[in-house]
Amino acid sequence: MKLNRKFVAKPWGQPLLPDIFGDRTEDKTGEVWFEAPKGISLQLMVKYLFTSERLSVQVHPNDRQARRLGFPHGKEECWLILDAEPDAVVGLGLKKTVSATKLKAAAMVGEIEQLIDWKPVKAGDFIYVPPGTIHAIGAGISLVEIQQNVDITYRIYDYGRPRELHLDDALAVAKLKPYEMKYWTEVPADQSVSLSTSRPFGLFQIVGTNDEILSQQSGSKEWQVVPLEGEVEVRGEIVKAGQCGICPRLSDIDLTKNGKSLIACAMA
Structure with missing residues (x-):
């Protein structure tokens, strides 16, 4: 079945979305969520993010x-x-290892941006963010995010926006060191590739019907399908770009009309 699509306004969002989302919105849309109907619990959540x-x-x-x-x-x-302006960056980890005391002080006086390692990004970059990684997404970026479905985020710094910060909670779980670049890869646009094959979820880019790599995770009972180009049939229902389908078995997915899709599976 197709998951419900929810547009979420954010102060850092964009007023103009890609055509697959109906073009312009009344408010700045920062995120597009895919949610299950009431009564169904998902292990994973898929989102699109659009940042200004x-x-x-x-x-x-x-x-x-x-x-x-x-x-x-x-x-x-x-x-x-999916898309990035020429000067777009993401913050991942710190430039160098620092103490919790120094990081907290920098956050409180508004100097933490100088400690974060801001890295340029471009379309096709795939970035895995392990727990404990201090991170921030910069302006001018469109991306798809796949995450464990749980609402647990500790904000360290928010550029003066009037939202709650969680400094002590964040410092209790944060890795106060540089990001390991082994978690960053460049994804070839025209190839089926494994992006993640370990717990808590597997993630694959599938081009056309070249789906042999999916058999590695055939035991999963939650599959989420995100067409980026073309369309995919999920349990007999057509899922197009800008939508997300879900099914309990790999055999429920028909890639006959697929152009390119992300396919995620939850792993016990």
Whole structure:
């Protein structure tokens, strides 16, 4: 079936969206979520993000840390950059290892941006964000985000916007060091590739019907399909670009008309 599409206004969003989302919106749309009908619980969440300003500097806990706080699990996420302006950047980790005291002081006086490692991005970059990674998405970027479906975000800095910060919680889970570039890859536009094959989710770019790599995760009971080009049939229902389909079995996915899709599967 197709998941419900929800447009979320954000102060850092964009007033003009790609044609697959109906073009212009009344408010600045920062995110497009795909949600299950009431009564159905998803292990994963897929979002599109569209930025005109920098997002908050934030961090997420791992499974162990989150469970101690009463959550079912932590939050891992990843981004596939779809489009980026020439000067677009993302913040990932710190330029160098610092103490918690120094990071907190920098956040409180508005100097934390100088400690963060801002890296240029372009279309086709795939970035995995392990729990504990201090991160922020910059302006002028469109991306797809796949994440564990849990609402647990600790904001460290928000450029003076009137939103709550969670400095002490963030510092308790943050890795105060540089980002490991082994989690960053460039995705070839015309090839089916594995982007992630380990817990908590598998993620694949599938071009056309070249889907042999999907068999690695055939035991999953939650598959989410995000067509980027063309369309995919999911349990007999057509899912087009700008939509997201879900099914319990790999065999429910028909790629006959697929151009290029992201396919994610939850892993126990």
